[in-house]
Amino acid sequence: MENEYYPWGGEFTVCSPNGCVAVVILNVNYSPFDKVAIYGPLKTENIGIEKIVANVISNPHIRYIVVCGDDIRGHRSGSSLVALNKNGIDEQHRIIDAPGAIPYIENLNNEAIDRFRKQIEIVNLIGVNNKSDIDKAIEDCIVKSPSSFGEPYIAIRITPEAAIILDDKRALHSKIVMNYMGKVKKRGE
Amino acid sequence: MFSFTKEQEILDISGIKIGGQPGLYPTVLFGGLFFKGEPDFDSGKKQLQNMLDLSKKTGNPAIPDFFIRKEDYVEDIINFIEKTVPKNHPFSIDIIEPSLKVKTLEYLDEKKLLSRTIYNSIHVGIKDEERKALKKHTPEMAIIVAFNPRDKSPDGKIEVLQNGANLTDTGLLDIAKKLGIKKILVDTAAMAPGDNSGASIAAIPVIKEEYGLPTGCAIHNVVEKSKWLDNFKSARKPVDASSNINIPLFGGDFAIFGPMIHADMVFPIIAWQDILISEYTENYFGIVPDDSHPRRKLF
Numbered sequence: 221m222e223n224e225y226y227p228w229g230g231e232f233t234v235c236s237p238n239g240c241v242a243v244v245i246l247n248v249n250y251s252p253f254d255k256v257a258i259y260g261p262l263k264t265e266n267i268g269i270e271k272i273v274a275n276v277i278s279n280p281h282i283r284y285i286v287v288c289g290d291d292i293r294g295h296r297s298g299s300s301l302v303a304l305n306k307n308g309i310d311e312q313h314r315i316i317d318a319p320g321a322i323p324y325i326e327n328l329n330n331e332a333i334d335r336f337r338k339q340i341e342i343v344n345l346i347g348v349n350n351k352s353d354i355d356k357a358i359e360d361c362i363v364k365s366p367s368s369f370g371e372p373y374i375a376i377r378i379t380p381e382a383a384i385i386l387d388d389k390r391a392l393h394s395k396i397v398m399n400y401m402g403k404v405k406k407r408g409e
Numbered sequence: 410m411f412s413f414t415k416e417q418e419i420l421d422i423s424g425i426k427i428g429g430q431p432g433l434y435p436t437v438l439f440g441g442l443f444f445k446g447e448p449d450f451d452s453g454k455k456q457l458q459n460m461l462d463l464s465k466k467t468g469n470p471a472i473p474d475f476f477i478r479k480e481d482y483v484e485d486i487i488n489f490i491e492k493t494v495p496k497n498h499p500f501s502i503d504i505i506e507p508s509l510k511v512k513t514l515e516y517l518d519e520k521k522l523l524s525r526t527i528y529n530s531i532h533v534g535i536k537d538e539e540r541k542a543l544k545k546h547t548p549e550m551a552i553i554v555a556f557n558p559r560d561k562s563p564d565g566k567i568e569v570l571q572n573g574a575n576l577t578d579t580g581l582l583d584i585a586k587k588l589g590i591k592k593i594l595v596d597t598a599a600m601a602p603g604d605n606s607g608a609s610i611a612a613i614p615v616i617k618e619e620y621g622l623p624t625g626c627a628i629h630n631v632v633e634k635s636k637w638l639d640n641f642k643s644a645r646k647p648v649d650a651s652s653n654i655n656i657p658l659f660g661g662d663f664a665i666f667g668p669m670i671h672a673d674m675v676f677p678i679i680a681w682q683d684i685l686i687s688e689y690t691e692n693y694f695g696i697v698p699d700d701s702h703p704r705r706k707l708f
Contacts, residue, residue, distance in 0.1 A: 229603060231636045263634075266558045267604060293478050294505020312575065313559075321505055322534035324576065326559040378603075393563055393615045398411065401693050404618050404660070405414035 225279040227377040228271045232260030240283045241361045242276050246298045248289025248349045252358055257282050263292060265300040265320030270327050272301065273336045274376050280339065280369035284361040288345040288354045296320040298346045305342045308333055332375035339369040410686050411614050411660040412694040415621045420592045422499040422550050423525050425470040426699070427594065428623030431660045432690030435702050436679050437625075438464070438653075439501060439529075440669035441474045448482055450489050457493060460672040467680035468706040471672070474501040474529060474665060483512050491520055501527035501552070507536045514546040523548050529665075530554045530596060531585055533569055533576040543588045551590045553581045555612070556598035561605040563612035566597055567619060582620070594663060597626040606631040613659040625663035628652045633667060650674040654682045680707065 225237060239257030252259050257279060262268045276282045285305075291298040300318035304325070307316035315323040325333065343357050398404050411431055419429040426434045440460050442453050457473055464471035473494060477486050494500050502517070504510045517523050526548040533556060543551075555566035557574050568574040570582050577584060585593050595616050599609040609626045616624045632638065632649040641648075650671050653664040657679065666675045680703035687704045690696040698704050 264601075267601070320534075321507070322532065322556065322558060324533075324558040393611060395563070395567070395615050396618045398614075402411045402689075403414065403694070404411050404614050406618055409414070 225372065226258065226275040227278050227374050228274045229378060230260060230271050230275070232258050232275065234258050237279070238281045239362075240281055240364075240366050241358050242272070242282045242285045243354075243358065244272060244285055244287045244298065244301065246287065246289035246291055246346065247293075250288060250349075250351055250354060252286075253355065255362055256358060262287075262297045262301065263295065265292075265295045265297040265315075265318060265323040266325070267327075268297055269301050269304060269315075269323075270325055273304070273325075273328055273332060277332060277335045277339055277373040277375060280372055283339065283366040283369065284341050284343055286343040286345055286354065286357055286361065288348050288357075290349065291346050294321055302342055302344050302346070304333070305337055305340060308337060328375050332373065335373045335375075339373075410658065410689045412690060412696065413614070413618050413621070413660065415618050417617065417621045418623065420550065420594070420623055422527065422592065423497045425472070425499055426701075427470075428662050430690070430694065430696050431657065432683075432687040432694070432696040432698055433702075434662070434699050435467075435469045435683050436657045436661070437470045437472060437663040438672075438675060438679060439472045439474045439663060439665040440672050440675075441476060441503065441665070441667055442669050443476045444478075444482070444486075448485060448489070450485075450493075453489065454493050456669040456672070460669050460676075461495070461498075463672050463676040466706070467676045468701050468703040469676055469680055469683065470701075471676075472499055472501055472527065473669065474503050477502060477504045477509055477513055478506075480509055480512060483509065483516055487513070487516050487520060487522065491522060494525075497525065499525045499527055499550070501529045503529040507539050510539050511542040514542045514548070517548070518546040525549065527552060527594070528590070531581060531590075532556050532598075533558075533573065533581070535577065535581075535584065540584070540588060543590070547589045550592035550594065551585055552594045552596050553585055554596045554598050555581070555616070561598075561600055562608050563597075563615040566608070566612045567616065570595065570616070570620070593622055595620070595622050595624045596665070597624060599626045599628045599630045601634045602631055602637070610655045610659050613656065613661040617660055623662040625656050625661040625665065627665035627667070628655055629665075629667040629671075646671065646674065650678055653679055657682050657686055 243259035300320035303318040528548040528551040532554040557565035597609040
């Protein structure tokens with residue numbers, strides 16, 4: 221049941237369901253104590269960030285994200301997450317002023333982004349690798365004991381479901397067809 | 410195992426052929442040289458030599474792929490390439506930071522190495538400074554990564570190649586051509602497990618039939634990103650290496666197979682797969698393999 225709060229599966233660890241802190245671990249070997257709500261790594265500045273957003277706004281108890289460790293070289297995903305929280309996205313869905321290579325948010329609507337920016341305060345510990353410093357920042361958030369943001373917001377739900385869809389009999393792909401021996405040609409030619 | 414109706418481009422870089430109908434040329438294998446922190450060139454040299462020996466034995470061309478992550482190492486790594494990679498042998502450079510890309514292109518030009526350079530890679534995140542640098546210091550060949558954050562299906566991948574999917578002013582193929590890059594490889598952008606990772610394989614025949622361009626991907630990235638595989642520690646390397654067989658099986662031309670230290674496993678696996686494919690494509694499609702093909706080497 222605890223994963224009900226987190227609609228987009230991934231490599232995260234769920235701890236206290238009513239915790240107010242989510243921890244984003246960049247390039248650092250660190251695991252937080254179990255009073256946090258959820259923690260996990262962030263690698264990419266697009267889908268990785270989308271997953272985090274979806275999985276924190278679905279748990280209204282989470283009010284802080286502590287981002288720690290050295291940023292991911294090139295991707296700059298930690299700084300891009302901070303930029304999303306601070307600036308939002310432009311009309312092209314690009315995170316405004318994000319330093320990452322491809323910082324686009326494509327699978328979440330504007331309402332979800334707004335909700336993320338309102339619900340979450342980011343504690344920017346990018347570049348901080350020391351366990352006690354990170355622990356302390358998390359404790360400081362917990363001590364504030366913020367109230368819940370209200371109802372969960374489910375921006376996207378990606379749950380596996382076994383299904384066989386037999387009404388689509390296209391071989392390989394809509395753009396190509398293949399004969400029984402493996403000769404490929406464009407569909408319709 | 411496929412054969413394509415669309416005419417397939419065969420590209421040549423320093424004598425290595427990439428592309429064509431499945432079964433004609435061996436799968437080209439890009440092995441990465443990563444340096445954690447200070448580059449260890451002694452180990453790099455050994456790994457490179459081992460990969461080149463394996464290439465000789467199997468027939469599968471080997472292209473070293475150099476990761477450059479820090480400005481301080483740009484010159485050192487390029488000097489290493491100049492000194493250690495055999496004369497006229499191609500290599501690729503894999504850089505994420507835009508500013509490093511510019512510096513690397515400048516230095517490759519200064520060293521007169523651009524005719525052997527495969528630029529890895531152009532994608533929708535291309536910046537103006539990168540475009541300017543590519544126009545001024547144009548590499549012989551470039552890999553275009555068909556990553557579309559909006560749509561990870563084969564259709565989405567075609568969209569970024571064709572029109573940029575509103576992420577770039579025009580399609581990535583057009584951008585590369587306008588920059589003066591004449592030889593283009595398409596990387597179908599392998600995604601993380603759970604994120605339509607299979608689409609990078611399914612997209613190979615679609616893109617080859619659409620454009621006729623040499624196509625491949627770094628499918629091993631999917632395995633590398635799997636946390637689930639931590640439960641099967643001894644299987645990780647074999648799963649990683651063998652994931653590459655999907656590329657030639659679906660008609661692909663090259664595999665960016667990850668760390669060069671995996672070469673011992675990857676080269677025989679892919680050579681074997683190339684033989685299997687060639688035996689079919691010769692019998693059914695009349696594709697007689699090139700003399701360099703593993704089928705000619707091992708039988």
